[in-house]
Amino acid sequence: MxxxxxxxxxxxxxxxxxxxxxxxxxxxxxxxxxxxxxxxxxxxxxxxxxxxxxxxxxxxxxxxxxxxxxxxxVDAVQVVERDFPVLAAKEVNALVRRRLRRKLVVVGACIGTDAHTVGIDAILNVKGIAGEKGLESYREFRVVNMGAQVGVPDLVERAAAERADAVLVSQVVTQRDAHMHNTREMSAAFREALPAGRRPLLVVGGPRFDELMAAELGVDRIFGRGTTPREVASYLVHALAGGTVREKVAAG
Missing domain, CATH: 3.30.30.60 (D-lysine 5,6-aminomutase beta subunit KamE, N-terminal domain)
Structure with missing residues (x-):
């Protein structure tokens, strides 16, 4: 009932x-x-x-x-259930060492005209947020923070050059659905520029995103308000080095 x-x-x-x-x-x-x-x-x-x-x-x-x-x-409400455990930093690092046997590479940015770096900095920077350190503090992560107002072509080029495992994009400016337009442009650009085997995990976050729209926007995951660095790190290691590891194409 x-x-x-x-x-x-x-x-x-x-x-x-x-x-x-x-x-x-x-x-x-x-x-x-x-x-x-x-x-x-x-x-x-x-x-x-x-x-x-x-x-x-x-x-x-x-x-x-x-x-x-x-x-x-209440029973008719649809939400994105977390399908991975939230791990401690040492557990994340251990999984990356054991499964990937190399650094997990993350490239982050605010794209388009969005100049609000608070969100991306909270996830990436060592200082983190709410008492949790950002991904830069994880020994087995290599993090490239491109900052604000990054053009989509520049993001794709940098991600390819860094051989990124994951691209994290924060979108705070939402007037006239700018966050959705920018995300669709980004996902389309990555699909056009890179074959499926070399395409990084695409993750977006911001207070106005609907987490149920990941497939519609062409990304792998959407995180909403209140997301912590540990949640993002746990998702990345689950998706990239978990039970179903998305192996990188051999270097070359």
Whole structure:
């Protein structure tokens, strides 16, 4: 039997939710009426404006609180389940030594016009994030961080020159689905430039990616917000040196 739930606000199952949004209207009572009209059209009844603030000439930010009648079928939710164990750094290094018998090569970058390196640096740099060191700290990894605003042709060329096992791309800028367009361009460029046997593992990450869209975007894995360096390292060693090792084409 499916597990059906309602949103929780003040009491269990009361259906209360909080919603924030911006309308291109000046901040006044009419603006609050417009916010309530939108909330009603979205199925919030009753609803109240609990916060409003002008954020520029002719724009107002709102927080609306109200009840919805929608139900959620938890068992119908689709997610990407983690199909690999999260390993300690010493376990990752040991697997790379034993299975690959060489350094695991990772090339990372922010592509297109994206200049936000916080995500890629958190995964790659020694300083890492949330108390975890980045992939540069793994003895059996060789990491090339190309930084921000890297063109796709430059990324493909560098990955080929480094004989990369994996390419990690971070995308934070998402206006007009730029992250999706850039990812499709990148995956197409790698398919065109390299045969399947020499193509690196393609991994992208960012707060607005849908992890279920990996196949649609032409990549091997998508990581969302909250991903840690240890998770990425564990995935790479699982995919490249795990039970089904993706061996590199012999050097030559």
């Amino acid at each position: 499916s597990r059906i739930v309602r949103p929780y606000g003040d009491t269990t199952g009361d259906g209360m939710v909080q919603l924030s949004f911006t309308l291109p209207v000046a901040s006044d009572r009419r603006a609050e009426g417009a916010a309530l009209q939108l909330a009603a059209k979205m199925g919030m009844d009753p609803a109240m404006v609990v916060h409003s603030r002008p954020i520029g000439d002719g724009y107002t930010f709102f927080v609306v609180y109200g009840r919805v009648n929608h139900l959620v079928d």
